Amino acid sequence: MSEFDLSLLKPALEKYISMGRPGLLPALHAAQNIYGWLSEPVAAEVAKALRVPLADVHGVIEFYAMYYNKPTGKNVIRVCADPACGLRDADGLLKKLCREFDVNPHQTHPELDLTIEPSPCLGLCDQVPAMLVMKGNHAIEDFGVDEAFRPISPVGGTLRMLTKNCGGETTSLKKYGEYSALKKAKAMSREEVVNEIKASGLVGRGGAAFPTGVKWEGALKAEGDAKYVICNADESEPGTFKDRILMLDDPHMTIEGMCIAAYAIGATKGYIYIRGEYPYIVPALENAINEAKEAGYLEDLDIEVRVGAGAYICGEETALFESIEGKRGFPRVKPPFPTTYGVFGKPTVINNVETLCNVPLIISMGSAEYRKIGTEKSPGPKLFCVSGDVVKPGLYEVAFGATLRDVLDMAGSVASGKNLKSVLFGGAAGAFATSEHLDVKMTFEDLRAAGLPLGSGVVMVFDDTRDMRDVLKRLGHFFAHESCGKCYPCQMGTQRQREILDRVADGNVQDGDFVRLQDVGWTMTDASLCGLGQTAASAVLSAMNLWPELFGADNN
Amino acid sequence: MAEKLAMTMDGRQIEVEAGKTLLDIARENDIDIPTICFHEATTANGLCRMCVVEVEGQRVLQPSCIVKAGANMKVQTRSEKVIRARKTILEMLASTMDLSDAPDILSMMDEYGASHERFPDAERRESQVKDDNPMYIRDYSKCLLCWRCVQVCADDAQYTYAINFEGRGYETQIGTFFDKAIPETTCVMCGQCVGVCPTGALKPKREYLLELGKSPAEISVMNTGKKQRKVKG
Numbered sequence: 188m189s190e191f192d193l194s195l196l197k198p199a200l201e202k203y204i205s206m207g208r209p210g211l212l213p214a215l216h217a218a219q220n221i222y223g224w225l226s227e228p229v230a231a232e233v234a235k236a237l238r239v240p241l242a243d244v245h246g247v248i249e250f251y252a253m254y255y256n257k258p259t260g261k262n263v264i265r266v267c268a269d270p271a272c273g274l275r276d277a278d279g280l281l282k283k284l285c286r287e288f289d290v291n292p293h294q295t296h297p298e299l300d301l302t303i304e305p306s307p308c309l310g311l312c313d314q315v316p317a318m319l320v321m322k323g324n325h326a327i328e329d330f331g332v333d334e335a336f337r338p339i340s341p342v343g344g345t346l347r348m349l350t351k352n353c354g355g356e357t358t359s360l361k362k363y364g365e366y367s368a369l370k371k372a373k374a375m376s377r378e379e380v381v382n383e384i385k386a387s388g389l390v391g392r393g394g395a396a397f398p399t400g401v402k403w404e405g406a407l408k409a410e411g412d413a414k415y416v417i418c419n420a421d422e423s424e425p426g427t428f429k430d431r432i433l434m435l436d437d438p439h440m441t442i443e444g445m446c447i448a449a450y451a452i453g454a455t456k457g458y459i460y461i462r463g464e465y466p467y468i469v470p471a472l473e474n475a476i477n478e479a480k481e482a483g484y485l486e487d488l489d490i491e492v493r494v495g496a497g498a499y500i501c502g503e504e505t506a507l508f509e510s511i512e513g514k515r516g517f518p519r520v521k522p523p524f525p526t527t528y529g530v531f532g533k534p535t536v537i538n539n540v541e542t543l544c545n546v547p548l549i550i551s552m553g554s555a556e557y558r559k560i561g562t563e564k565s566p567g568p569k570l571f572c573v574s575g576d577v578v579k580p581g582l583y584e585v586a587f588g589a590t591l592r593d594v595l596d597m598a599g600s601v602a603s604g605k606n607l608k609s610v611l612f613g614g615a616a617g618a619f620a621t622s623e624h625l626d627v628k629m630t631f632e633d634l635r636a637a638g639l640p641l642g643s644g645v646v647m648v649f650d651d652t653r654d655m656r657d658v659l660k661r662l663g664h665f666f667a668h669e670s671c672g673k674c675y676p677c678q679m680g681t682q683r684q685r686e687i688l689d690r691v692a693d694g695n696v697q698d699g700d701f702v703r704l705q706d707v708g709w710t711m712t713d714a715s716l717c718g719l720g721q722t723a724a725s726a727v728l729s730a731m732n733l734w735p736e737l738f739g740a741d742n743n
Numbered sequence: 744m745a746e747k748l749a750m751t752m753d754g755r756q757i758e759v760e761a762g763k764t765l766l767d768i769a770r771e772n773d774i775d776i777p778t779i780c781f782h783e784a785t786t787a788n789g790l791c792r793m794c795v796v797e798v799e800g801q802r803v804l805q806p807s808c809i810v811k812a813g814a815n816m817k818v819q820t821r822s823e824k825v826i827r828a829r830k831t832i833l834e835m836l837a838s839t840m841d842l843s844d845a846p847d848i849l850s851m852m853d854e855y856g857a858s859h860e861r862f863p864d865a866e867r868r869e870s871q872v873k874d875d876n877p878m879y880i881r882d883y884s885k886c887l888l889c890w891r892c893v894q895v896c897a898d899d900a901q902y903t904y905a906i907n908f909e910g911r912g913y914e915t916q917i918g919t920f921f922d923k924a925i926p927e928t929t930c931v932m933c934g935q936c937v938g939v940c941p942t943g944a945l946k947p948k949r950e951y952l953l954e955l956g957k958s959p960a961e962i963s964v965m966n967t968g969k970k971q972r973k974v975k976g
Binding site: 498520668721 | 779788789790791792793795803804806809824827828830831832835836838839861862863864865866887888897904905906907908909910911912913914915918919920921928929
């Protein structure tokens with residue numbers, strides 16, 4: 188069968204052979220690029236080349252949603268099915284495309300070699316409804332798209348520190364300027380750099396808000412013959428698109444942040460792990476890495492871009508390590524923590540893109556100046572991803588301490604004639620706020636007091652014409668799709684939660700569903716192994732609190 | 744002598760050896776903590792979360808099969824949160840899989856007052872019995888994903904790597920490379936996976952056939968191609 192002409196594969200696998208198992212994900216990507224999907228002989232060839240057991244290769248293919256072990260088109264259109272796109276009839280778009288190309292979702296159009304499927308959040312929530320056309324052997328015009336489209340997002344706010352080069356084309360090194368913060372850091376001792384980050388009060392911007400300097404200090408002090416720095420660019424939290432903009436519009440800021448982190452802990456190898464749904468950012472990153480290399484900034488740090496393959500869980504740091512190691516993205520039991528036992532069992536610092544972008548700012552201006560931005564307990568600039576029912580969805584940079592009202596005003600607030608119903612804060616793993624929260628300051632301390640998570644900076648707005656049951660149904664489907672299946676509460680709980688939320692959305696609530704949904708939710712929250720399961724019911728439980736009538740509370 | 748430290752479990756002040764897990768300590772002190780995925784011979788992964796306990800100062804419940812005793816730790820093995828989690832996990836299991844060959848779990852359900860019908864209209868994980876080799880059958884309708892079979896097939900014992908996972912999340916199932924029959928895999932028929940299976944999902948072929956009502960005489964000639972033995976008259 189010419190379709191599986193393995194002579195095409197062998198040269199493509201060449202460069203992954205010496206990597207062994209850690210080369211598995213890149214090797215599978217390379218193989219799938221050739222054939223469109225991963226058939227048995229192709230998977231067996233990859234297994235043989237990389238010396239990975241056959242069953243393990245199959246297990247990895249089966250884990251990641253963007254690897255296919257059944258015939259699939261070389262061209263794939265993914266249509267987002269998550270809440271922000273749902274508000275702008277993403278379901279209708281999927282139906283329209285399927286009708287136009289005369290296929291069902293997940294089916295392949297033979298002549299066009301095209302598969303159309305729904306997708307979890309594509310991180311394009313400011314340009315809804317979003318779809319991602321991944322083209323293989325056909326011209327993009329064949330799919331009704333005028334030209335290759337690079338998303339350019341509206342960027343605004345009262346500050347332009349993190350986003351000073353964002354909102355347009357990709358910033359070249361020439362425009363970015365020299366890595367002056369790196370130069371300044373290298374004139375300091377490693378301890379001084381760590382202390383400066385600690386003194387700045389910077390905490391992680393990916394969602395967990397862990398003090399960055401403490402992380403760095405742990406990895407600096409940890410014993411290890413090799414240390415790693417990882418940029419977590421697996422941004423997959425529904426409603427989040429800040430890291431996409433930072434990396435695509437200004438990749439050098441992230442890379443300079445990584446260089447400083449690597450210097451501070453003594454790492455010589457770095458990874459940028461970027462989600463598979465952002466393929467169009469990879470060339471921008473690789474180009475920037477080459478520019479930095481040529482300018483001599485990467486003499487003691489080798490940065491490799493790793494591309495994920497459709498798994499929200501890989502944003503969880505230990506699952507991300509497993510993925511880099513060529514395994515299914517199962518989160519590990521912690522402790523041990525990454526600072527002592529990270530990727531390949533070595534001391535590792537892993538930071539979110541936005542977190543790393545704060546690093547050059549802190550080093551350049553000094554922690555004392557940096558702390559003048561924001562509040563005492565939440566210093567610095569912060570990005571908010573505003574989507575949903577506002578006039579101008581986009582990325583807004585403010586100093587910590589702006590109120591929700593301020594941020595909504597920047598985005599033009601809800602359209603005239605409509606009123607605010609609620610705001611989903613922090614993403615799918617977040618919680619709902621209402622108009623009562625408009626004057627809450629967007630800081631860690633104020634939001635905590637209001638019972639709202641800052642999460643990854645998601646502000647998804649719903650006006651009063653929206654049916655929140657549809658939003659909840661989408662969240663339920665998202666978590667059921669993304670649970671890795673490792674621990675029982677999340678593996679079964681996300682499925683049971685999805686079933687009950689489907690009933691709620693369909694108006695078919697059964698006796699006892701309210702308490703049932705609560706028990707499932709609290710069991711996931713209290714007993715799950717990782718952050719995914721522990722927050723998979725967070726938005727649902729907050730909605731039950733705000734709108735018990737939606738869940739048939741009267742029947743219980 | 745191992746270092747000793749003092750801690751509290753269910754209000755009892757106890758002195759324990761450092762390095763022991765909370766589960767070890769509970770068992771030494773006759774405190775019952777239920778487990779499903781835990782097995783002395785395999786690496787503890789903390790999957791089933793039945794052994795979770797409440798540790799003072801910790802935001803979420805902790806798996807006692809993994810967490811080690813700490814000085815002055817205060818542990819509750821049957822708090823309200825713990826009971827709710829265990830009961831709900833059992834009820835979700837009953838709505839997911841066939842527990843008929845898992846008497847230990849059925850008695851846990853009795854103990855925790857867990858209902859078999861808690862989740863009406865739940866999608867169950869069902870699949871056909873895989874009868875593809877002379878040694879054992881695989882009935883994944885009875886599989887609760889404790890991972891033990893995969894572990895003993897791999898680095899915990901045999902280094903054979905014949906099985907791994909299919910799908911993810913709720914759709915996860917144990918499987919071979921592209922669903923190959925066992926004789927076409929690296930399986931060496933060591934039987935260790937069958938030995939550690941807690942629910943009858945993996946079962947010796949002979950036991951399976953006996954349950955189907957076959958007689959020992961019928962079984963002894965199956966798959967051998969031999970003529971059936973005649974009973975001497």
